[in-house]
Structure formats: structure tokens, C-alpha cells
Amino acid sequence: MKKLIVLLGPTGVGKTDLSIRLAQRFGASIVSADSRQLYKGIEIGTAAPTPEQLAQVPHYFIGTHTLEQDYSAGQYELDALQTLEQLYQTANYAVLTGGSMMYIDAVCNGMDDIPTVSEEIRTHVQNLYQTQGLPVLQEMLKALDPEHYNKVDLCNYRRVMHAVEVCLEIGKPYSTLLTHSKKERPFTIIKIGLNRPRPELYERINQRVEIMIADGLEEEAKRAYPYKHNNSLNTVGFKEWFDFWDGKIESKERVIELIQQNSRHYAKRQLTWFKRDTDITWFHPDDEAGIVSFIDESTNR
Numbered sequence: 001m002k003k004l005i006v007l008l009g010p011t012g013v014g015k016t017d018l019s020i021r022l023a024q025r026f027g028a029s030i031v032s033a034d035s036r037q038l039y040k041g042i043e044i045g046t047a048a049p050t051p052e053q054l055a056q057v058p059h060y061f062i063g064t065h066t067l068e069q070d071y072s073a074g075q076y077e078l079d080a081l082q083t084l085e086q087l088y089q090t091a092n093y094a095v096l097t098g099g100s101m102m103y104i105d106a107v108c109n110g111m112d113d114i115p116t117v118s119e120e121i122r123t124h125v126q127n128l129y130q131t132q133g134l135p136v137l138q139e140m141l142k143a144l145d146p147e148h149y150n151k152v153d154l155c156n157y158r159r160v161m162h163a164v165e166v167c168l169e170i171g172k173p174y175s176t177l178l179t180h181s182k183k184e185r186p187f188t189i190i191k192i193g194l195n196r197p198r199p200e201l202y203e204r205i206n207q208r209v210e211i212m213i214a215d216g217l218e219e220e221a222k223r224a225y226p227y228k229h230n231n232s233l234n235t236v237g238f239k240e241w242f243d244f245w246d247g248k249i250e251s252k253e254r255v256i257e258l259i260q261q262n263s264r265h266y267a268k269r270q271l272t273w274f275k276r277d278t279d280i281t282w283f284h285p286d287d288e289a290g291i292v293s294f295i296d297e298s299t300n301r
Contacts, residue, residue, distance in 0.1 A: 047208065
């Protein structure tokens with residue numbers, strides 16, 4: 001049976017370097033599970049692997065899409081499984097790494113089959129959002145699907161819009177489509193979670209933001225500004241700059257503070273999501289020997 005080493009964890013924990021070393025050790029390629037590193041032109045803000053890192057082992061799903069392209073977790077499931085099938089023709093291992101919870105779940109568990117929303121309904125919901133704002137859509141979702149309303153991130157307008165669209169398309173609650181049934185995979189999944197004590201993780205996140213600023217994040221965000229309404233840029237590190245240029249944030253110093261703060265909050269949400277998965281075995285990133293030993297033991301079971 002082929003093996004998929006899943007290396008996951010919060011932003012800034014240290015996944016990239018370790019994933020390369022593990023891939024080299026096990027003769028594997030790396031399949032990225034990062035929903036933002038997919039996009040070209042935002043490498044600094046997404047902490048994408050550098051050209052030097054990319055040259056060390058084959059990587060997939062890094063810089064493969066333009067900022068104008070929409071891409072879903074459902075499409076990622078199909079594309080990633082096809083890529084893995086190809087990789088397993090010549091290798092026994094592959095490494096899946098990233099922090100996008102939905103992407104990791106898509107490969108490991110599978111996505112529910114959600115119908116395509118008609119252009120008419122999509123336009124209708126978008127017009128409601130643009131003319132009346134998010135609160136109207138939140139109230140619509142509450143009426144159409146109270147169960148999903150109580151679970152979804154109500155501040156994430158795209159998720160609220162999508163749920164409302166699907167409710168209107170199928171004429172019943174969106175939550176009725178969410179079976180959460182796990183799909184069988186033709187490979188063994190070994191899930192390794194990376195974490196650090198919270199003060200250590202938060203300090204790394206703060207420092208990484210400072211490095212991004214020094215590397216030119218402001219200029220990168222300025223180049224991306226014309227695409228600010230695209231889903232690809234609905235992300236920490238760019239939204240704050242866009243708000244600054246739109247007059248919603250008073251200073252660049254405050255932009256940097258907010259990027260650090262929002263990155264820490266995102267890391268906390270990632271850990272909350274991952275902690276629900278009892279298949280994950282957790283390690284400190286520095287315990288590379290323990291991680292390798294765990295992979296070897298899992299392989300021999």
C-alpha cells in the first residue's frame with residue numbers, strides 16, 4: 001500500500017523546511033495543501049517556498065493559478081488525487097503539507113457533492129450582498145438553514161453567500177448535503193501535526209510578518225490591489241493593506257500590527273480545527289527523529 005505523509009499545523013509553525021527533509025528522506029514529492037500558495041504573484045505574503053526550496057524536491061500546486069482564477073476545495077480534491085495517482089506510479093511515498101484545513105480534509109476524507117449554482121441565483125445573491133450588505137445574507141441563511149447558520153463563520157461573507165446560493169438552488173437547507181462520510185482512499189494516510197508552545201508560535205508569527213515586510217510585502221500587495229475582490233486575495237497579509245489604501249486603517253504601523261494579530265488568530269482557528277481530528281499525532285517541529293521513527297513504525301504496521 002502506498003503511503004501519504006500528511007504534515008499539517010498552524011501558520012508559521014515550520015512545515016516547509018521539515019516537509020522538504022522528509023520528502024528527501026522518503027523519496028517523495030510534495031503536494032501543497034495551501035489554498036493561497038496556489039496563486040502566482042503573492043509569494044511573499046503566503047510564505048510560499050523559495051525557488052531554492054522548490055529546487056530541492058518536486059512540488060505541486062505552488063504558483064499554478066493566476067489571481068483571477070477561482071479554485072475550490074472540491075476541485076482540489078480531484079486534482080490532488082489525480083496528481084497522487086501519477087506520483088505513486090514511481091514512488092511509494094508522497095508528502096501532503098499545508099495549513100488549509102478544507103484542502104487537507106478534501107484529500108484525506110473527501111468532499112460532499114455540492115451542486116453547481118446557476119448564474120441567475122449567483123448574480124441575485126451577489127447583488128443582495130453589494131446593495132444590502134452581509135447582515136441581510138446572514139438573516140437569509142438563518143431562515144433557510146438554521147443548523148448551518150450556527151456552524152458557519154458568519155464573518156466570512158463568501159461562505160455565507162455560498163450557503164445561501166446552495167439553499168436557493170436546491171430548495172432545501174445546505175446542511176442536508178453535508179454527509180461528512182469518509183471516502184476510501186487507495187493509500188495509507190499518516191497524519192503528523194506540528195505545534196509549538198503558544199508563546200513560541202506567536203513570536204515566530206510576529207517575526208515572520210516582519211521578514212515579509214522587509215522582503216517587500218507592501219509592494220507585492222500594491223501589485224495585487226487591482227484584484228482585491230478576487231477570492232484569491234481574501235487572506236491575511238493583503239486585506240489589511242487593501243483596507244489601508246481604502247482609508248479604513250490609519251497607518252502602516254497599524255497595518256503591520258493587524259497582520260500579526262490576524263495571523264495569530266488564524267493560527268488559533270487552525271489548531272481548533274485540527275484538534276478535532278483524533279487521527280493526528282502531534283510533535284514539536286524540532287523532534288525530527290521522533291517524527292521519522294513514527295513514520296517508520298506506521299509503515300511497518
